[in-house]
Amino acid sequence: MSTAESEKYVYYFGDGHAEGNAKMKEVLGGKGAGLAEMTNIGVPVPPGFTISTGVCTYFYEHDKSYPPQLQQAVAENLGKVEASVGRKFGDREKPLLVSVRSGARASMPGMMDTILNLGLNDETVQGLARSSGDERFALDSYRRFIQMYSDVVLEIDREHFEHELFALRDRVGAQTDAQIPAESLRELVATYKNIVREKLGKDFPQDVNEQLWGAIGAVFNSWHNQRAITYRKLNQIPDDWGTAVNVQSMVFGNMGDDCATGVAFTRNPSTGEKKFFGEYLPNAQGEDVVAGIRTPLPISKAQVVGDEKSLEEALPDVYEQLVDVYKKLEAHYRDMQDIEFTIQSRKLYLLQTRTGKRTGFAAVKIACDMVDEELITHTEAVERVEAGQIVQLLAPVFDASEKAKTLKGGRLLGRGLPAGPGAATGRIAFSAERAVAMAKEDAVILVRIETSPEDIAGMHSAAGILTTRGGLTSHAAVVARGMGRPCIVGAGHLKVDYSKGELRSEGHEPLEEGDWLSIDGTTGEIIGGKLATRPSEVIQVLIENSMKTEESETFRNFHRLLQWADEIRTLGIRTNADTPNDARVARLFGAAGIGLCRTEHMFFAEERILRVREMILARNEAGRRKALDELLPFQKSDFEGIFRELAGMPVTVRLLDPPLHEFLPQTEAQISSVAREMNWGFIELRNKVNQLHELNPMLGHRGCRLGITYPEIYEMQVRAIFQAACDVKKDGVDVHPEVMIPLVGTVKELQLTADMTRRVAAEVMKEKGVQIDFLVGTMVEIPRAALIADKLGEIAEFFSFGTNDLTQMTFGYSRDDAGTFLPEYVEKKILPKDPFESIDQEGVGQLVKLGTERGRSTNAKLKVGVCGEHGGDPDSIRFFRTCNLNYVSCSPYRVPVARLAAAQAELAAKAYEG
Ligand code: ADP
Ligand code: MG
Ligand code: MG
Secondary structure, eight states: OOGGGTOOOEEEEETTEESOOGGGHHHHHHHHHHHHHHHHTTOOOOOEEEEOHHHHHHHHHTTSOOOTTHHHHHHHHHHHHHHHHTOEETOSSSEEOEEEEEEESSOOTTTSOOEEEETOOTTHHHHHHHHHTOHHHHHHHHHHHHHHHHHHTSOOOHHHHHHHHHHHHHHHTOSSGGGSOHHHHHHHHHHHHHHHHHHHSSOOOOOHHHHHHHHHHHHHHHTTSHHHHHHHHHHTOOGGGOEEEEEEEOOOSOSSTTOEEEEEESSOTTTOOSSOEEEEEESOOTHHHHHTSSOOEESSGGGOOTTOOOHHHHSHHHHHHHHHHHHHHHHHHTSOEEEEEEEETTEEEEEEEEEOOOOHHHHHHHHHHHHHTTSSOHHHHHHHSOGGGGGGGGSOEEOHHHHHHHHHTTOEEEEOEEEEOSEEEEEEESSHHHHHHHTTTSOEEEEESSOOGGGHHHHHHOSEEEESSOOTTSHHHHHHHHHTOOEEEOOTTEEEETTTTEEEETTSOOEETTOEEEEETTTTEEEESOOOEEOOHHHHHHTSOOSOGGGOHHHHHHHHHHHHHHHHOOSEEEEEOSSHHHHHHHHHHTOOSEEEEESGGGGOSHHHHHHHHHHHHOSSHHHHHHHHHHHHHHHHHHHHHHHHHTTTSEEEEEOOOSOGGGGSOOSHHHHHHHHHHHTOOHHHHHHHHHHHOOSSGGGSSOTHHHHHHSHHHHHHHHHHHHHHHHHHHHTTOOOEEEEEEOSOOSHHHHHHHHHHHHHHHHHHHHHHTOOOOOEEEEEEOSHHHHHTHHHHHTTOSEEEEOHHHHHHHHHTOOTTTGGGTHHHHHHTTSSSSOTTTSOOTTTHHHHHHHHHHHHHHHOTTOEEEEOSGGGGOHHHHHHHHHTTOSEEEEOGGGHHHHHHHHHHHHHHHHHHHO
């Protein structure tokens, strides 16, 4: 017997009591859980019921049909709503109207469609007019309903309706919908019904039950519309979670001037500032604010610019109710909330609450402030900031003096609302498709009148987003914040003309597609042309010393949060750095050593490359040694710089790894110049180069294979490492080199190279009379090495998983060529993610786990780390923590992300282990 028979599918909320609560997001979706919780804590919510996500799952598993008992359950709950409100669904005198709202587990802004005023038909609309005493309002509700229902359920393009609405507004000279008189609305309703008849060949449904089930079906169907699929993919939301459906009695924000609808954040979602913050529209219905059709008004006096009238001033008593409610909600959820409300005849109703999306800036500030307010603990603060978001605090801003100059020079085109902080410069694209295409060449600023869910891909590829319409809670603002894109909205003084492909601002030449534009998402300034950026405050304080700690709250919060993370995490964080400068940056970001110092980059500098070429091309060992002797001082000084920079911290130096051909002269001109320098004939040299050519160099003569066939190369490197270490130590600086052998696949390879390393190290230490504390270890990047890790563990003192090569070789994907098919693989769900970005836990990850276990089985003290790109990826870090690695190593700018992610991984592991 299936559990479907006994499962509860419908949950009621209303009159101070709900069958669900905040913890039931999986069953009720985020919206349903929020409505239930608000009802339970005494916040005014119109009564209704939630059809569970289980029905969505059932729907897709049963050929789009419903569980048999659903019909009955819906009818019963509708009855409860009717009793509560004192109106009946479909009644000619006092009709109950409902909204039908989707609501997935994770909020998906604008992805799923809501229908308002359902239950209206030619008869009930008259009942509504009579019972409310307001015919205009009844007709306004009806025309909205026909349009929404036609769009979402009947799939008639809303353009047809909007076209008529705009034309009507022009005809009657109305600035807003609220000014259209009743008789014109009656005409509009008739026109709307004609459109439906024309497009569909039948009448707009008059049966209210048909309307209700049509809407419910449309919500479930919309789970698989293209916009929802795209959003889920970008945000990694599983397809099989499903959506719930909320059916809720209507309250009306469009019944007159003491009515309104709005959205608000309990704190500022862009900056995190602790100020109630929001927007509303008088005499309107919810979708009007969200859709950005009219630019809404500010909620509080403090937000007012110019002569707008805030809610605080227009309806002070209601504003006070709202303040009470938001404080109650924030204290209850102990997090910043994003709320949606409607005011009907001076009475406030909450329609939604959820954890507010925020920028990285706001996330860090809110977490720190809430710790100071004793609302949350350090641990909760660490859990609340998405690790990847913290890089926003490192993103560039415009150079203040450069910007001042452009402003003086008259390049300021206008201002809009700062919706996503950060500076962006790019070429103008007027459509999402163009943005995607142009972003392949240059940075792009997507410029739109407003954005809609169809634009997501374009927004994703843009460096910044500018809209001329809509408020801080419009689609563009919400999505840009989620993506961390600099964004300005509601720049009403600028005019976008799609047909001419122009952006106009009075007193300026119009800009066209491809022209440069700069936007400051922190201040809202829009500037013509390209504008230089400068480092963020965090960089200025930490790296450049050009700003003081006291001057930057952003830096102080960044620093505090990461310190709390450090108290939690057990996983060490190192960096991949090849130069003293990179090492310094990483150290300042909190890296505790170098996990990968590549030596090959050091060979490319001008004075060195020739000697490297001489070494490779030498006719015999003597020639090779001579060139190596000349290279040694260079290498030694490189290592000295790094050792001094990382005083006392471990530094893993990888011996030469890439195929030799990377160093060879390629062009005829290069060959002839090297030939001259080396006193060789051109032909002779070219033959030698050809002879060294490899078909698959990445699988060819590289890594320890070079160290074994040309032992003098590795010997020179080891000598340089230890000479540098001894000299630095003599100066009183503590040094801990860790020599790492790359590309080991057999025991003997490691044995030979490790023996040589230890022998040369001993020789140098004896010559210098200095004792160095060092380790010898191996990369584990060939699958075979992971499989024989127990034997390698007997020789190596540490392992470092080179997960880039390990991924390449385990999958058999060439990293340089995988771009041709990997995107399609991810698209077709052959792979959940690009395995070069996030570790493939099922396969490659198992080699990491097994290699670690086997290595430690013979060497309990074995130190194990990761040095691939995955070391800076939060999901991969979570996985590596479960493998009990000692550290991850990542590029310097990812170090803060890794610190935070490692703390979160620790908390997750602890929660899992109980
Ligand atoms: P979204 O998921 O796109 O935010 P919602 O289901 O929250 O869609 O609906 C959008 C808006 O419609 C709400 O913010 C609210 O203003 C309005 N709305 C929804 N249901 C009702 C209702 N029962 N009464 C009044 N307004 C409603
Ligand atoms: Mg919507
Ligand atoms: Mg909503």
